[in-house]
Amino acid sequence: MRVARKNGYLSYFLHCDQPKTTKWSIIIDWKVRLISIGGKIERKVRESTFASNSNYTGCGWDDFIKWEDMKKNFMTDGNITIETHVKIEKMTGIERKKLRNFDSEMNVFSDVILTVKNENFYVSKLFLAAQSTYFEALLSKKHEKSEKPKYELDGCKSEDFQYFLELIYGESPIDDETIDKIVHLADKYKAPTAIRKCEEFLMNNSGKSLKEKLRMAKSYKLENLKMSCLSRIKNVADIRSVLSYNVNEMDPSVVAALLQKAVTYLP
Incomplete structure (x- = not known):
């Protein structure tokens, strides 16, 4: 993000630093809010596209708000508060490398199949049950058929479930991009070790703002993070x-x- 004074206005730009060595594009919906201590808000909303074939790395507004209006209505003790919320609508050409495979190659080592959005994950019932009380209850049900049991999971994306499995299997998929998705599933599937690792990351390694961390602490009852x-x-x-x-x-x-x-x- 870049905030500056330009021609009598507060300018605000969002930049993408993805290297342009390969072909890729990212389409985002994003909104920006300038907030005063008294609750007054100046907001902007737009859709933007970042791409490897573009000469520009940033998008935003040269004239977000007049500088004097900003000083009068939003600045306190020389400081201003700006929130930016970004939603990635579509991304092509950028693929995160999997840290561990759970595809059909793992069939011989697994005894249950979990399906998320038509993607199969071949895993161990015993290991999964030991990590999650949700899966302990699900996988302890008797299965009448002789073939390997298969369960379909709703309410999550396959890539997010991949991150969750990687974490409980001992990999390190957590960063500021994946933490929201992983902690959501760790809470959903009642996986205490995964929740603890997410909380430790947020406390010690995350670059998220204190405000965002406190929001997550409330949502997922992360008492240590709150303190x-x-x-x-x-x-x-x-x-x-x-x-x-x-x-x-x-x-x-x-x-x-x-x-x-x-x-x-x-004072």
């Missing part, structure tokens, strides 16, 4: 950075902790 985030809030600017426009969306215990911190920072 870690609160311990990193050291001043009024930090408090402002984690506040949501709608406070009702926040964890009540976090709101209380922030109010206590705010009182101590008063």
Whole structure:
């Protein structure tokens, strides 16, 4: 992201640093919100395409808002808060390398098949049951047929399930791009070891904002992550950075902790 003053306006651009050594394209829907401490919002929404055959690496607005209007209505103590939400609608030419295979080549080593969006995953019942109480309950059911049992899983994408399996099988697929998908499935399938590894990544290695981490801590009941985030809030600017426009969306215990911190920072 690039934020700058240009010709009397606040300019805002989103850049893609994907190398142009191969042919690829990414289509995104994205929205940007400039938020004041009092809750006022200036927003922009657009669809953009990044591609290897383009001469441009960024897209955005030269005239997001007049500089003086921004200073008057959105700047506090020389700081502003801008949120950017990006949804990838389509991506071609970029494929993440699988860290472990669960395809038909693993058939001889597996005793159950899990199907997600028409893709088969050949896995071990005993190992999966030991990692997930959801699968322990599912796979302990008696199967009348003599052939290898097969179960179809709903509510997730095959690539996300691949990441989840890689994690519980001892690989390291977690990064800031995959963490949301993996922790969602770890919570969905009640896999405590996977949840712990996700929480440790968010606490120690993630570049996500404190606000985003606190949102995830609330969604997935990650108490250690919540306490870690609160311990990193050291001043009024930090408090402002984690506040949501709608406070009702926040964890009540976090709101209380922030109010206590705010009182101590008063002059």
